[in-house]
Amino acid sequence: MKIQNYRQVAGAEAAPGVVMRVVAGPDEGAPTFVMRVFEIEPGSATPHHTHPWEHEMFVVEGQGTLKSGDSEKPLEPGDAVTVLPDELHSFFNSGKDMLTVICVVPLVDSKMPGMTVQN
Secondary structure, eight states: OOOOOGGGSOOEEEETTEEEEEEESGGGTOSSEEEEEEEEOTTOBOOOEEOSSOEEEEEEESOEEEEETTEEEEEOTTOEEEEOTTOOEEEEEOSSSOEEEEEEEEOBTTBOOOOEEOO
16 A cells, blocks of 8 residues: 655646646556546646547546537536547646646556547
8 A cells, every 4th residue: 555645746747737647556556547636737738639448537626628529518626527438538727726637547558558639
């Protein structure tokens, strides 16, 4: 068992204005899933992308918008999102404060999987 504060985990830039912190995964001995915390600055977004696996997200703080294909839905703290395989999506911070979301993805071949970015 490992306990750590996500703020003390080194972050990596996932996109301009978007920091991803891997808080549970292979390095922590997790055999099946990766848990990541994304911090999205106001006016920034994750890439509009797809991937062949589902993933789940939970909004911790901030206001945002989920873009899925051509539709957009508002996000607020407490919202849980299920993104199905091959569903085109991105998360945009439409608020004035940091948008923080927890994201869980499955391990693929014992590694954190990548994504296909759409223009």
